[in-house]
Amino acid sequence: xxxxxxxxxxxxxxxxxxxxxxxxxxxxxxxxxxxxxxxxxxxxxxxxxxxxxxxxxxxxxxxxxxxxxxxxxxxxxxxxxxxxxxxxxxxxxxxxxxxxxxxxxxxxxxxxxxxxxxxxxxxxxxxxxxxxxxxxxxxxxxxxxxxxxxxxxxxxxxxxxxxxxxxxxxxxxxxxxxxxxxxxxxxxxxxxxxxxxxxxxxxxxxxxxxxxxxxxxxxxxxxxxxxxxxxxxxxxxxxxxxxxxxxxxxxxxxxxxxxxxxxxxxxxxxxxxxxxxxxxxxxxxxxxxxxxxxxxxxxxxxxxxxxxxxxxxxxxxxxxxxxxxxxxxxxxxxxxxxxxxxxxxxxxxxxxxxxxxxxxxxxxxxxxx
Amino acid sequence: xxxxxxxxxxxxxxxxxxxxxxxxxxxxxxxxxxxxxxxxxxxxxxxxxxxxxxxxxxxxxxxxxxxxxxxxxxxxxxxxxxxxxxxxxxxxxxxxxxxxxxxxxxxxxxxxxxxxxxxxxxxxxxxxxxxxxxxxxxxxxxxxxxxxxxxxxxxxxxxxxxxxxxxxxxxxxxxxxxxxxxxxxxxxxxxxxxxxxxxxxxxxxxxxxxxxxxxxxxxxxxxxxxxxxxxxxxxxxxxxxxxxxxxxxxxxxxxxxxxxxxxxxxxxxxxxxxxxxxxxxxxxxxxxxxxxxxxxxxxxxxxxxxxxxxxxxxxxxxxxxxxxxxxxxxxxxxxxxxxxxxxxxxxxxxxxxxxxxxxxxxxxxxxxxxxxxxxxxxxxxxxxxxxxxxxxxxxxxxxxxxxxxxxxxxxxxxxxxxxxxxxxxxxxxxxxxxxxxxxxxxxxxxxxxxxxxxxx
Numbered sequence: 001x002x003x004x005x006x007x008x009x010x011x012x013x014x015x016x017x018x019x020x021x022x023x024x025x026x027x028x029x030x031x032x033x034x035x036x037x038x039x040x041x042x043x044x045x046x047x048x049x050x051x052x053x054x055x056x057x058x059x060x061x062x063x064x065x066x067x068x069x070x071x072x073x074x075x076x077x078x079x080x081x082x083x084x085x086x087x088x089x090x091x092x093x094x095x096x097x098x099x100x101x102x103x104x105x106x107x108x109x110x111x112x113x114x115x116x117x118x119x120x121x122x123x124x125x126x127x128x129x130x131x132x133x134x135x136x137x138x139x140x141x142x143x144x145x146x147x148x149x150x151x152x153x154x155x156x157x158x159x160x161x162x163x164x165x166x167x168x169x170x171x172x173x174x175x176x177x178x179x180x181x182x183x184x185x186x187x188x189x190x191x192x193x194x195x196x197x198x199x200x201x202x203x204x205x206x207x208x209x210x211x212x213x214x215x216x217x218x219x220x221x222x223x224x225x226x227x228x229x230x231x232x233x234x235x236x237x238x239x240x241x242x243x244x245x246x247x248x249x250x251x252x253x254x255x256x257x258x259x260x261x262x263x264x265x266x267x268x269x270x271x272x273x274x275x276x277x278x279x280x281x282x283x284x285x286x287x288x289x290x291x292x293x294x295x296x297x298x299x300x301x302x303x304x305x306x307x308x309x310x311x312x313x314x315x316x317x318x319x320x321x322x323x324x325x326x327x328x329x330x331x332x333x334x335x336x337x338x339x340x341x342x343x344x345x346x347x348x349x350x351x352x353x354x355x356x357x358x359x360x361x362x363x364x365x366x367x368x369x
Numbered sequence: 370x371x372x373x374x375x376x377x378x379x380x381x382x383x384x385x386x387x388x389x390x391x392x393x394x395x396x397x398x399x400x401x402x403x404x405x406x407x408x409x410x411x412x413x414x415x416x417x418x419x420x421x422x423x424x425x426x427x428x429x430x431x432x433x434x435x436x437x438x439x440x441x442x443x444x445x446x447x448x449x450x451x452x453x454x455x456x457x458x459x460x461x462x463x464x465x466x467x468x469x470x471x472x473x474x475x476x477x478x479x480x481x482x483x484x485x486x487x488x489x490x491x492x493x494x495x496x497x498x499x500x501x502x503x504x505x506x507x508x509x510x511x512x513x514x515x516x517x518x519x520x521x522x523x524x525x526x527x528x529x530x531x532x533x534x535x536x537x538x539x540x541x542x543x544x545x546x547x548x549x550x551x552x553x554x555x556x557x558x559x560x561x562x563x564x565x566x567x568x569x570x571x572x573x574x575x576x577x578x579x580x581x582x583x584x585x586x587x588x589x590x591x592x593x594x595x596x597x598x599x600x601x602x603x604x605x606x607x608x609x610x611x612x613x614x615x616x617x618x619x620x621x622x623x624x625x626x627x628x629x630x631x632x633x634x635x636x637x638x639x640x641x642x643x644x645x646x647x648x649x650x651x652x653x654x655x656x657x658x659x660x661x662x663x664x665x666x667x668x669x670x671x672x673x674x675x676x677x678x679x680x681x682x683x684x685x686x687x688x689x690x691x692x693x694x695x696x697x698x699x700x701x702x703x704x705x706x707x708x709x710x711x712x713x714x715x716x717x718x719x720x721x722x723x724x725x726x727x728x729x730x731x732x733x734x735x736x737x738x739x740x741x742x743x744x745x746x747x748x749x750x751x752x753x754x755x756x757x758x759x760x761x762x763x764x765x766x767x768x769x770x771x772x773x774x775x776x777x778x779x780x781x782x783x784x785x786x787x788x789x790x791x792x793x794x795x796x797x798x799x800x801x802x803x804x805x806x807x808x809x810x811x812x813x814x815x816x817x818x819x820x821x822x823x824x825x
Contacts, residue, residue, distance in 0.1 A: 358560050367487070
């Protein structure tokens with residue numbers, strides 16, 4: 001009876017207190033989600049869709065009349081779009097991007113299989129969403145198509161070469177696919193109002209917005225650690241005999257790997273801090289600090305939220321210190337330092353943060369009382 | 370005093386009682402297991418847990434238990450559902466309960482990733498139901514063969530369940546009497562605010578005093594509920610508490626079927642009359658023409674040989690049950706950290722533990738070292754569970770050793786850099802990262818390569 005009494009009493013107290021008196025977490029989470037959803041995620045997809053549209057138009061324009069100037073224009077817009085992608089990739093495993101067919105992450109599976117691209121061109125096959133083209137589409141394919149050799153040779157490839165028409169068609173197909181996939185996801189977030197679902201998905205279960213977001217961030221962070229750095233460095237995977245794998249870097253041909261990685265890390269840092277282009281809002285650290293203070297938690301004497309913040313700064317400065325192209329700078333001490341620092345961040349984001357927030361990243365049942 | 374207590378316990382196993390409580394327990398267990406099994410199948414967990422993984426974590430000594438091919442697993446779960454239904458209606462009971470027990474335990478033994486105390490509890494109850502004549506009253510078996518019907522059974526066949534339930538709750542209560550739970554209100558202090566979006570009480574759940582209230586109440590509940598259920602004057606209120614407590618925790622935490630299993634099974638504590646009335650009521654539902662008639666009392670007696678067998682089985686079972694939760698005393702270090710002697714001890718909801726393990730495999734000859742991508746070998750759930758449990762870390766390390774050896778690596782050296790956070794303490798190195806885990810063997814001895822827990 002005591003327990004029943006307690007429950008009723010708790011309910012009564014809650015109703016009689018105003019929200020202002022009870023400093024409750026859900027207020028914080030909701031504001032955090034609102035800021036991340038409206039000010040960070042939505043603009044990221046918006047920028048990506050706009051950049052993909054411009055890129056596609058530039059490709060159409062170039063194909064109609066391939067000139068050196070138009071090639072440079074396409075190349076510049078490719079870099080803009082690829083950079084915009086980095087700010088959207090942290091949400092790859094969340095909502096519309098993950099349920100899209102194919103998932104949005106399919107437009108950046110690197111390294112590109114160049115033999116498949118060459119094959120498609122010689123066969124005049126522009127079905128970029130076939131299974132065989134899994135690693136021959138999206139930005140990595142464009143990277144090869146637009147930077148695979150010097151611009152003089154490239155221009156002949158698209159004009160006088162025997163396969164020029166096929167190559168132009170394939171280039172157009174890849175660009176059109178990026179445009180279609182980016183717009184489809186943006187429309188789901190915006191017009192399809194997934195953003196409303198996101199900002200209202202409170203709670204801490206696997207399927208809550210916070211659970212989904214943390215899960216998606218973790219997975220994207222692993223791409224940074226494993227695919228962008230670990231594999232080229234030869235640290236990953238176990239069992240490979242080659243010391244380094246420079247051709248496995250992201251954007252190998254355009255040589256902008258570090259620039260892209262920095263952009264991705266800044267995007268994740270932005271979600272953590274709640275910062276966006278036009279200003280500052282509440283981020284995951286607000287929520288984490290709140291939980292830490294509420295529950296008197298600490299991380300080896302300090303606040304976990306501060307430690308993570310400092311680690312982001314460290315990782316970012318290590319990463320920015322690597323000169324592009326990454327493929328030529330794998331032995332640079334900063335590269336290994338950045339990898340180690342990013343691994344440290346992964347540890348905190350995957351263990352301490354969900355633990356302190358009580359976020360369940362669990363898929364079965366838990367032990368009962 | 371102690372002698373008196375022992376005498377009372379022994380005494381409670383003597384004599385004979387009406388069989389009604391046993392028949393009700395059989396039906397309750399069959400019903401909840403039927404629902405449980407269907408839920409498990411419907412959630413697609415057969416595929417996710419037992420078909421999708423490339424590698425499984427069997428229990429020590431049961432490495433020979435392997436998952437059967439997918440189609441066979443589906444048949445096993447179908448058998449489990451059908452036998453649960455048969456247990457419920459008391460049809461071919463011996464075969465049904467044996468099938469259920471075998472299938473259930475087999476599935477549990479495949480992979481310790483999915484170990485839950487309530488799965489262990491189900492195995493235990495199924496084992497006990499295997500020993501008792503729960504089908505000799507109000508069952509299809511009795512309708513088919515009336516000579517099976519008895520009205521009285523040896524008291525122990527009923528009281529063994531009460532003893533088991535009291536023991537489960539009491540152990541769960543003892544395990545809550547630790548510094549983190551009582552003095553720090555951990556991990557409820559983290560878990561409750563995480564639920565603050567719930568209606569009505571949500572806003573209170575991030576109040577520290579509420580976490581303390583829940584912690585202390587939880588410990589008090591677990592320690593006393595068994596006795597309150599046994600004692601007739603408090604029984605009704607105790608059962609109401611059981612229902613409220615379990616429904617409430619089921620609402621707050623993602624604990625699946627556990628609350629309902631406990632609510633169903635604790636029905637056994639009610640009096641003989643209650644169970645008789647319940648059965649009368651059920652009879653009326655199923656047959657409108659039913660006219661209650663005085664029962665011919667028939668007692669069930671076990672033959673001397675059968676008695677001897679049952680008593681020795683029970684004695685061994687009880688001794689094992691009593692000793693298992695306390696085996697952790699034989700290990701040094703903090704139990705929550707090392708988890709040596711943690712399972713099969715009714716320790717529930719005590720830890721917020723999370724971890725990550727970076728595994729490295731080094732070629733013994735060339736010295737080339739690489740980091741393993743765990744997702745290549747493990748499902749997300751397996752990886753998560755493995756990261757905080759040393760015996761699973763060891764199993765995985767051995768698997769990696771064998772995998773890379775097969776791939777042609779010379780004498781693979783497997784090490785792990787793993788970080789674990791426990792009850793809000795900042796993550797710290799968990800396993801000695803210099804130790805070649807491939808050379809360490811699993812056994813019951815303390816694992817020296819687990820680094821000691823440093824409190825903040």
